[in-house]
Amino acid sequence: MKRPRSVVSSTWRLAAGFCVSAVVFASPVQAQDATTKDATTKDATTKDAKNSNSSTKDSPDEERHANGGDHEGWLMNGVFAVGTGLQGGDPGTGSVAWARARTRLMAGVDLRSDEARSDGIGFYGFAEIERRASFGAEVRYERWWTSTIAFHAAILGTIVPESMVGGGVGARFGFPIANKLTLFLEPGFAVFPFGSDLPANSIILWGTLIGGVGVAL
Numbered sequence: 477m478k479r480p481r482s483v484v485s486s487t488w489r490l491a492a493g494f495c496v497s498a499v500v501f502a503s504p505v506q507a508q509d510a511t512t513k514d515a516t517t518k519d520a521t522t523k524d525a526k527n528s529n530s531s532t533k534d535s536p537d538e539e540r541h542a543n544g545g546d547h548e549g550w551l552m553n554g555v556f557a558v559g560t561g562l563q564g565g566d567p568g569t570g571s572v573a574w575a576r577a578r579t580r581l582m583a584g585v586d587l588r589s590d591e592a593r594s595d596g597i598g599f600y601g602f603a604e605i606e607r608r609a610s611f612g613a614e615v616r617y618e619r620w621w622t623s624t625i626a627f628h629a630a631i632l633g634t635i636v637p638e639s640m641v642g643g644g645v646g647a648r649f650g651f652p653i654a655n656k657l658t659l660f661l662e663p664g665f666a667v668f669p670f671g672s673d674l675p676a677n678s679i680i681l682w683g684t685l686i687g688g689v690g691v692a693l
Contacts, residue, residue: 551593553586555600557662557688564681565674577682578606586618586690594620598628610634610673614644624650624658632666638673640680642666656692661685 563577584600598616603609614632621627626648633641646664653659668680 549590551588551590551596552693553588554691554693555582555584555586555598555688556691557582557660557686559662559684559686559688561664561682561684564683566678567675572681577684578604578610580604580684580686582614582686582688584614585693588618588620596620596626598630600632604634608637610638611636612640624652624660626650630666633668633671634673638671640668640671640673642668642670642680644682646684650690658690659687660690661687 558579558581560579561577562574564572564574567573580602582600582602584598586596586598588596596618598614598618600614600616601611602614603611612632612634614630616628616630618626618628628646628648630644630646631641632644633639644664644666646662648660648662650658650660662685664682664684664686666682666684668674668682674680
């Protein structure tokens with residue numbers, strides 16, 4: 477039995493309309509999905525770029541090290557002083573005789589690491605200027621109890637015109653008067669068993685008191 481032409485035509489028009497509606501409806505959804513996918517890809521790319529920048533940027537510690545911030549430094553203190561004291565020795569009588577020591581001028585520098593400020597070393601030169609001139613040097617190990625009080629052990633001696641070498645100990649008591657300026661007093665004691673300037677079969681003893689100024693460099 478043949479269907480009427482009008483029914484067939486209506487059926488085809490209905491099917492065509494359904495297809496067109498489906499295409500029209502699906503197109504925005506697909507466009508929205510594509511846009512969402514593009515945005516997700518963009519976000520992922522941006523995140524990867526940030527992570528890459530973060531990984532290539534130095535950490536604060538690395539940057540500080542690169543700029544020399546972690547390098548060990550030195551605290552330097554210039555010293556200028558004058559002093560005298562007592563000198564003892566055996567004049568050949570079998571006993572120790574004491575006399576005033578010659579006036580001494582001294583200059584030098586103290587060095588301390590900024591990572592271990594309680595320990596330091598000192599390098600000094602000195603000149604004795606009375607009756608005859610003599611010149612010498614001193615190297616110290618210093619132990620700072622506070623920023624103004626220190627104790628030291630030293631190897632010291634005169635070099636010219638005659639030699640006299642020994643060891644000594646002492647202490648320094650500082651009195652700050654300005655930001656980088658400190659006055660100080662320094663009692664010390666030294667024994668000299670070696671050298672050409674010693675009495676025969678004897679040693680020389682020094683008991684000294686030195687006063688001066690220290691300047692932070």
